[in-house]
Amino acid sequence: MSKIFISCALPYANGPCHLGHLRSTYLPADIYARYNRMVGNDVLFVCATDEHGTPIAVKADKENKKPIEVAKRYHDMIVRDVESCNISLDNFTRTTDEAHYKIAQDFFLELYDKELIYKKDIRQLYCENCSKFLPDRYVEGTCSFCGADARGDHCESCGRHLEPTELDDPKCLTCASTPVIKDTYQYFFALSNFQKDIENYISNNDNLPPNVKNYASNWLKDGLEDWVLTRDMDWGIPVPLDEAKGKVIYVWGEAFLGYISSASQWSKKSNKKWEEYWDEDVIHFIGKDIIYHHAIFWPALLKGYGCKLPDNIYAGEFLSLEGEKMSTSKNWVVWISDFVKSFDSDLLRYYLTINAPLNKDTDFSWDDFQRRNNDELADVIGNFLHRTFTFTHKYFNGEIPDYINPSREDKYFEDALNKTPSLVGDLIKDLKFREALIEIFKIAKIGNKYFNDQEPWKAVKENPEQAANTIYLSNQLSKILAICLKPYLPKKADEIASILNLENSNEWKDASVFMPTGHSISKAKPLFKKIEDDVIEKEKENLYENLVSDNMSDLITIDEFAKVDIRIGQIKEAEKIEKSNKLLKLQVDIGEKTIQVVAGLAQNYSTDELLNQKVAVVVNLQPAKLFGTDSEGMLLATEESVALLHPDECNVGEKLM
Template sequence: GKIIYVWGEAFLGYISSAAQWSRREGEAWEPYWDDGAVHFIGKDIIYHHSIFWPSLLLGYGCQLPRTIVAGEYLSLEGLKMSTSKNWVIWASEFMEKFDYNLLRYYLVANAPLTRDTDFSWDDFQRRVNDELADVLGNFLHRTFSFTHRFYGGEIPEPKNWNDTDQALEQQLKELPGKVSRHVEKYQFREGLREIIGLAKAGNKYFNDHEPWKAVKSDPQDAATCLYLCNQAAKTMAILLLPYLPGKAQDIIKILNLDDEKFSWNDAAQFLPAGHKLAPATPLFPKIDDEIIEKEKETLYENLEEKKVMDIISIEDFARLDLRVGKIIGAESVKGSENLLKLMVDLKDKQIQVVAGLAKKYQPAEIINQKVIVLVNLKPAKLFGIKSEGMVLATQDSLNLLNPGNAEVGEEIK
């Protein structure tokens, strides 16, 4: 039941783009193409990319990809994205308002390759403010500003090292290997977590040593603290290059290393004492609530503007298996502000439904409540949880449709 011709044309487009690059750069495309390529695709085209595409490559004499990595689906505010309904975030419009590095961070931090995930404006704001601004940005800003304030912008000479100094040194020296192992296994989120973990450790280390006090009471300890914090900043800058290339370059410029060429192995190499920093500015400003609310309003307005009445026949309606059900179990879905996992009794069977009702109902509120359920809906996964039907509710107020005193399992006509 597969239509092949379009995929033949689409795959040839890959070769054409490589040839176009070759003409522009004046280099042969075959060595680049054959150099251990990894194909990243969406899970809905695994069939085509793992059968048709390798067959075409073999027929043309090209090297097969080293591996094919399939990502899961990305929804938007709990709903399937739709370009026709404008229920989508366009990357070009996003980058007019936000730094592209923020989107790269959010998608990697929030979207493992092994399960479906959701883009939420509220969660995007939380991750930027809590993780990038308060953790990574805070550590970098304090490190650079204190180095300028107390040491004239030069990395100080470390003195006596205690156990906490040695622990941080060991953590940052081990970090490149840890991140590398995750990346090699395509565990990009886990690798990013390791980097943010060093920033969290750096903040704790900074707070414990209190260099703003120690610079007077214990100058040696303050010098060692700022020395190691600058080394951690350099380590994170290099390791962040594949994740947040723009922001990583900003950190490198503040470290006065923008003319250097770095390899991954350079990440844990320490800068010498006396190295001069460039002037520093905050790298990750927080996103205000008003900005996020405006984006959400625009998104929902676009959806309303694109609504078109679809006319269906009585035969189409008759295909819908609507029944009265009773919610016998409910719990929140970890990582989502919108979804509840429900267990619904239909008399002859029980089904699991993932419903976008969390902003209206607490799980305990809807236990034993009768609802109307669309039973013959194709199963889907939301946040990695299988949903076998749909509980009917009003769109804006999220009020559940009440079947009154109808019996559980009764069909809706």
């Protein structure tokens, strides 16, 4: 038996969880944890909410609340989201817990005493109006590299990491005044001391997946520079030095330790030593956007402290939505809390796993989600199970029949059953979660073919022995599905086990043990239902409507409004979009050219009455894809009555002031 320390990236407590969070971190970590428990390993699976840093402080300022109130609100939401998807954490805590503060401050002092943290004079932006130095997220301006709007820590347009002093035309986020540069000091971690150590860790660690190695190696090429480890803020863990009043530990200098503080609190409750798990095998499940934090900064901090480094860092790639990048600010996102109101979370767990390997970007599509649920879960796995259980009751009194004189087809199928548990288990052990799930789906598909080929509805009269063999083996596959699906679909797997009257089906090795003749099973229940078109249509329309509503509701400055280019256009063509009750595809003449616009007008206007109407249209929006159709602009209309604005006396192509 091995001890395994499993963690998933700490969710940041400034918003609830969406599907991308689940796909990249919590779900793969949970699959791995559940499987290892089933094979008898001793697992410690921990996480916590990350509750410090400038984004939470900024949000609190905007809401006129205390940062701890914002963090608590989202902590509660995240706990609800994680629990709703059956993530089997052993402990889930917060980085605002007293225990975390002590661990983080002790960690800082140990590195400081070893002279790996040192004080350094620097120049920093200072807001004279607010009388304070400005941490990164408290500054906005223009990226000096690409010219796009950017924050003081990052440019989303070109992807560069920034320092606030690298922004052109910087503004204080609180009061919008222009800050000045003043002399101050911060504490730095001697990251450059660990160049060779991290190079060895990355190059010689065969556990690390290629995407982690490649990303980290690219960072190492230019050489590591010492890392500023403190900020001038009220919100955060105070630097534990008398000389450092008003300074807190940078969130990335203490958030990693949430793994340790969560584990240590678990130790107090369980009377077990978390260190025994860490010392044996440690694996972090993260998203690819924080690879360099976990593969460079975190190992260097641990090395400096004198701790064993993580054995593996598994980074899930990004999840897009309907072909477009997810954006929480635009509400182009599916929140977990919304999803589980309409669908069983096991369906989401299946789709996010089967859709693509974790080391590749993938897309969430409502149509594809429906297809996979209907064609795979309902038509293949669900259909096989239902037929097996129904035939067992109809022809064999609800008991596993005898298995006598198996045919060549029986033996072939039996051999495939015997190989499946170890094949699936080995793939999960190697972190090939999608490949393992595909093998489970394949054996269910083979089971359906075997069932069809043997025609037990005929054989029960013409060849009863063969019919008994078919139902015997089909029930054995049902047991294999009940066990092998458990890491992926824990609720559905338990439902299958309940029908089979398997009280203790939590050990992986049980999948290889056939149920005996005479074992009684319960009657079949619907396990996987098909999702109707109108249900998916509603989800897609809600997604689009929420995007429009979000874009129209945000407060903007006069400078931002000046960037909006509104022209008078004339609708030249209009047609309905297939499978949508609300959306129309319009060709709109704006004078210099004709653009295509997708608009939610179908329930208020016919295509004929829109032809040749003059409309006000925003023409400089980034192109978007809605229902698979490109849209290059937005018509201006009222929100509730969906009435178009009619500039009939204006000229086509005329620009509004």
